[in-house]
Amino acid sequence: MRYLPKSPSEREEMLESIGVDSVEELFQSIPEKFRLRKPLDLPGPLSEMEIIQYFQARAAENARGYTSFLGAGVYQHVRSVVADAIIQRGEFLTSYTPYQAEISQGTLTAIFEFQTLMCQLTGQEVANASMYDGSTALTEAVLMAERLTGKHRVLVARTVHPEYRQVLATYAKNLGLEVDEIGYAKSGQLDTEALSKAKLGEAAAIVVQSPNFFGVIEELPALAEAAHAAGALLVTTIAEAASLGIVRPPVEADIVAMEGQSFGIPPSYGGPYVGVIATREKFVRQMPGRLAGQTTDGAGRRGFVLTLATREQHIRREKATSNICTNEALYALAATIHLCLIGKEGLRELALQNLAKARLAAAELTKIPGVRRVFSGRVFNEFVLEFPRSVKLINAALLREKIIGPLPLGVHYPELTKRGLVCVTETMPRAEIERLAAAIKKILETPL
Amino acid sequence: MNSKLTEVETAAPGIRKAGRQVNQNEGLIFEKSAPGKRGMELPPLDVPAIDPAEALGAGNSRDSIEGFPEVSEIEVIRHFTRISTWNYAIDLGMYPLGSCTMKYNPRVNEHVARLDGLASEHPAQPADVSQGCLRILYDLQKCLLEVTGMDAATLQPVAGAQGELTGLLMIRAYLQSQGNARKKVLIPDSAHGTNPASVVIAGYEVQNIKSNARGQIDTDHLREFATEDVAALMVTNPSTIGVFEERIAEIAAILHERGALLYMDGANMNALAGVTRPGDFGVDVMHLNLHKTFSTPHGGGGPGAGPVLAKKILEPFLPVPVVVEKNGRYALDSNRPQSVGRVRAYCGNFGVLLRALAYTLAYGPGIRQATEDAVLNANYIRKNLEESFDLPYNLPSMHEVVFSDARQKKQGVNTMDIAKRLIDYGFHPYTTAFPLIVPGAMMIEPTESESKEECDLFIDAMRSIAIEAETNPELVKTAPHSTRVGRLDEVAAARKPILRWKP
Numbered sequence: 023m024r025y026l027p028k029s030p031s032e033r034e035e036m037l038e039s040i041g042v043d044s045v046e047e048l049f050q051s052i053p054e055k056f057r058l059r060k061p062l063d064l065p066g067p068l069s070e071m072e073i074i075q076y077f078q079a080r081a082a083e084n085a086r087g088y089t090s091f092l093g094a095g096v097y098q099h100v101r102s103v104v105a106d107a108i109i110q111r112g113e114f115l116t117s118y119t120p121y122q123a124e125i126s127q128g129t130l131t132a133i134f135e136f137q138t139l140m141c142q143l144t145g146q147e148v149a150n151a152s153m154y155d156g157s158t159a160l161t162e163a164v165l166m167a168e169r170l171t172g173k174h175r176v177l178v179a180r181t182v183h184p185e186y187r188q189v190l191a192t193y194a195k196n197l198g199l200e201v202d203e204i205g206y207a208k209s210g211q212l213d214t215e216a217l218s219k220a221k222l223g224e225a226a227a228i229v230v231q232s233p234n235f236f237g238v239i240e241e242l243p244a245l246a247e248a249a250h251a252a253g254a255l256l257v258t259t260i261a262e263a264a265s266l267g268i269v270r271p272p273v274e275a276d277i278v279a280m281e282g283q284s285f286g287i288p289p290s291y292g293g294p295y296v297g298v299i300a301t302r303e304k305f306v307r308q309m310p311g312r313l314a315g316q317t318t319d320g321a322g323r324r325g326f327v328l329t330l331a332t333r334e335q336h337i338r339r340e341k342a343t344s345n346i347c348t349n350e351a352l353y354a355l356a357a358t359i360h361l362c363l364i365g366k367e368g369l370r371e372l373a374l375q376n377l378a379k380a381r382l383a384a385a386e387l388t389k390i391p392g393v394r395r396v397f398s399g400r401v402f403n404e405f406v407l408e409f410p411r412s413v414k415l416i417n418a419a420l421l422r423e424k425i426i427g428p429l430p431l432g433v434h435y436p437e438l439t440k441r442g443l444v445c446v447t448e449t450m451p452r453a454e455i456e457r458l459a460a461a462i463k464k465i466l467e468t469p470l
Numbered sequence: 471m472n473s474k475l476t477e478v479e480t481a482a483p484g485i486r487k488a489g490r491q492v493n494q495n496e497g498l499i500f501e502k503s504a505p506g507k508r509g510m511e512l513p514p515l516d517v518p519a520i521d522p523a524e525a526l527g528a529g530n531s532r533d534s535i536e537g538f539p540e541v542s543e544i545e546v547i548r549h550f551t552r553i554s555t556w557n558y559a560i561d562l563g564m565y566p567l568g569s570c571t572m573k574y575n576p577r578v579n580e581h582v583a584r585l586d587g588l589a590s591e592h593p594a595q596p597a598d599v600s601q602g603c604l605r606i607l608y609d610l611q612k613c614l615l616e617v618t619g620m621d622a623a624t625l626q627p628v629a630g631a632q633g634e635l636t637g638l639l640m641i642r643a644y645l646q647s648q649g650n651a652r653k654k655v656l657i658p659d660s661a662h663g664t665n666p667a668s669v670v671i672a673g674y675e676v677q678n679i680k681s682n683a684r685g686q687i688d689t690d691h692l693r694e695f696a697t698e699d700v701a702a703l704m705v706t707n708p709s710t711i712g713v714f715e716e717r718i719a720e721i722a723a724i725l726h727e728r729g730a731l732l733y734m735d736g737a738n739m740n741a742l743a744g745v746t747r748p749g750d751f752g753v754d755v756m757h758l759n760l761h762k763t764f765s766t767p768h769g770g771g772g773p774g775a776g777p778v779l780a781k782k783i784l785e786p787f788l789p790v791p792v793v794v795e796k797n798g799r800y801a802l803d804s805n806r807p808q809s810v811g812r813v814r815a816y817c818g819n820f821g822v823l824l825r826a827l828a829y830t831l832a833y834g835p836g837i838r839q840a841t842e843d844a845v846l847n848a849n850y851i852r853k854n855l856e857e858s859f860d861l862p863y864n865l866p867s868m869h870e871v872v873f874s875d876a877r878q879k880k881q882g883v884n885t886m887d888i889a890k891r892l893i894d895y896g897f898h899p900y901t902t903a904f905p906l907i908v909p910g911a912m913m914i915e916p917t918e919s920e921s922k923e924e925c926d927l928f929i930d931a932m933r934s935i936a937i938e939a940e941t942n943p944e945l946v947k948t949a950p951h952s953t954r955v956g957r958l959d960e961v962a963a964a965r966k967p968i969l970r971w972k973p
């Protein structure tokens with residue numbers, strides 16, 4: 023087998039050195055009746071070529087060659103080949119968590135840079151070395167708010183990504199954490215009237231997403247004020263991190279939970295991505311996840327180490343701030359490289375292109391009779407449209423044109439049937455936007 | 471620097487694996503930044519441009535991002551390439567971190583994960599145009615069920631710790647459906663730190679149980695502790711001292727008699743794959759770390775994947791969605807009323823999962839040979855180091871061996887010192903100070919990826935360090951001597967944390 027570096031005679035020599043006759047003897051501690059006597063029923067072994075063929079066949083069964091207008095938490099943005107080439111260097115790809123700092127300075131330096139970039143983007147003071155993704159980062163941010171305030175109720179906007187809310191519900195269920203959902207207004211923003219009626223005094227935090235699941239930018243300064251006046255924190259989640267190129271960062275938030283997939287990470291059918299938690303310096307000891315910090319060696323040279331580990335499970339066990347161990351270091355590195363490449367000007371330009379293209383798409387699509395915008399709030403690169411018939415039916419017809427249409431919202435919001443969420447990024451050529459509009463127009467002109 | 475290297479070489483003529491190489495100095499990327507440079511360009515905008523303040527509202531837009539880097543493409547390449555050379559990696563040599571299973575990460579896995587039609591796919595796209603992704607998930611589930619001997623699977627958890635939590639939530643939901651979720655989960659003192667941390671998030675109390683003199687679960691002790699308040703026992707098998715729990719079936723029976731379940735932390739599955747199956751020896755639910763046994767790269771700390779495998783009785787409680795197959799068509803089923811819910815958005819770390827499938831397909835049933843070689847390597851190293859180091863538990867080792875620093879401590883040399891000295895010999899350190907039941911633990915897991923030659927080099931290095939600990943303990947205590955930076959001041963780092971660059 024090509025991955026195994028021993029010849030049969032080397033195996034014999036090693037067995038002899040150990041003093042056993044066969045490898046079977048090394049498994050003597052496994053009770054006889056539990057030892058497998060027949061080979062596992064697994065496909066393979068396959069050669070490298072056959073493995074590639076298997077996966078190419080699977081790729082051909084997917085949406086290769088389709089134009090997609092899906093966003094909703096996962097975005098198609100430009101990616102440089104540079105980031106992907108660097109993360110495939112064995113020194114990054116095949117290294118472990120940098121506990122042995124002297125021979126992990128590459129990873130530690132990159133994490134320190136990642137933490138810095140995340141602070142610059144979010145307007146927060148500290149950021150950790152990564153979480154699994156946006157959904158779990160949000161859950162951890164809420165648990166952190168619970169620890170910081172000692173309160174066991176949170177007010178979560180219904181405009182937070184539905185799957186993020188589902189993850190939170192799974193974790194909250196057994197921890198005695200009450201989750202109250204707050205609806206949305208005609209603007210598509212959190213309904214402040216409903217908020218004023220909620221039990222804000224009992225709440226650990228108000229939790230909002232901005233831009234929210236409908237693409238609408240929330241009024242964070244006002245929400246922060248309301249939260250702080252009641253002794254609660256403001257937890258903000260960002261699913262579309264590319265918005266930070268032009269959208270004001272959530273500086274008033276006490277904890278920011280972000281999905282970093284937009285920074286050069288492919289959609290890859292849902293993962294791996296990279297979550298981030300950023301917060302105020304005074305809250306750092308309640309933060310989950312690893313942190314890299316700067317220090318010096320005996321000769322005064324600058325170096326980096328994992329620090330404040332007494333928050334973590336390998337030291338504190340059941341008293342840790344989280345059970346997280348493995349994080350998404352390689353994709354934090356990919357995001358770091360991507361952000362260094364695109365840089366200050368490029369990130370802004372990219373965000374401006376998203377804004378312009380989404381606006382053009384909204385204009386083109388709302389020219390179609392019966393199609394209109396649902397929410398009046400300001401948007402970045404996503405918006406909700408109402409259609410005169412089921413979005414699923416429209417999408418089925420669009421698939422025949424090799425177009426993946428708007429995300430049907432009825433699945434997560436029963437009151438929003440016939441509404442769909444459209445996303446347009448900088449990667450979408452104008453001609454494809456026009457093709458979508460023409461195709462939908464034609465579909466709607468065809469009687470059911 | 472030069473004088474130091476000479477000193478090291480004189481002190482240890484046994485250093486055969488590592489050589490000398492020029493290593494570039496490099497600052498932080500922010501220190502290279504200058505206005506107007508950039509490393510990526512976009513195609514020109516093909517629609518009318520828009521004023522952001524007007525479109526977003528003046529209060530919602532931002533100007534430039536202070537301190538954000540402005541560097542060219544070549545500077546980015548050089549920066550990250552230079553700092554990469556400061557890392558040790560499996561691709562450079564043996565990485566004997568016990569409990570971490572640092573095996574070869576096949577390159578073809580990286581290739582297939584990047585194929586157009588796989589890397590490009592959106593998790594919310596319709597099932598009709600996701601049949602390839604869904605089949606990959608389904609095929610991997612089938613393989614993992616066969617390897618573990620279990621009945622039902624979820625691939626959604628994205629790390630071992632999340633797998634633990636998911637398994638515990640399933641246990642909780644199952645017991646709740648029987649009328650009583652119970653209060654406690656038993657954890658042996660040799661367990662990974664994630665076990666107790668996960669128990670707490672699942673809403674249970676941790677009850678630690680002591681290992682017996684053989685480092686195994688004491689079944690008398692277990693009988694005493696396994697009251698009707700106990701929901702489950704979390705066992706790592708082989709245990710963290712690398713020894714198979716010989717009485718595992720009895721352990722399972724004790725729990726089952728009292729209505730509790732047996733959870734297995736599958737971190738050490740690399741000792742078992744193809745040889746024995748947890749489902750056959752009484753385990754009810756377990757997780758696998760695909761970034762350990764199934765070769766997906768650690769990437770400096772992640773991503774991972776922590777699929778959960780369970781017996782039939784726990785199937786209704788799997789997280790949603792579940793990948794299902796009907797007449798050769800695949801779909802995601804979210805309509806499962808007894809489910810514990812969702813533990814992560816979408817279907818988990820798909821890109822990690824497909825790498826694990828690529829690994830499994832490469833071996834097929836031959837995965838047993840990998841297990842045998844891993845156990846062979848560990849025993850070979852054990853045999854050849856037994857005379858130099860203290861072996862606290864003289865029991866048959868599987869994929870890893872745990873020594874202690876008891877002998878070297880007499881000279882004031884501890885496990886961390888020896889680990890750091892290994893760096894000078896060209897190796898990554900073994901795992902230090904874990905498991906907690908072994909004072910001064912030196913936990914060595916070579917994996918199957920090491921040749922006899924690499925194992926011999928490691929043995930020579932360890933023996934040489936044992937001699938140095940006798941003859942020149944100072945040399946070991948001040949190691950490493952060959953790295954860019956010496957031992958770093960961790961106390962200062964924690965006392966006055968500097969967690970970001972500032973101009």
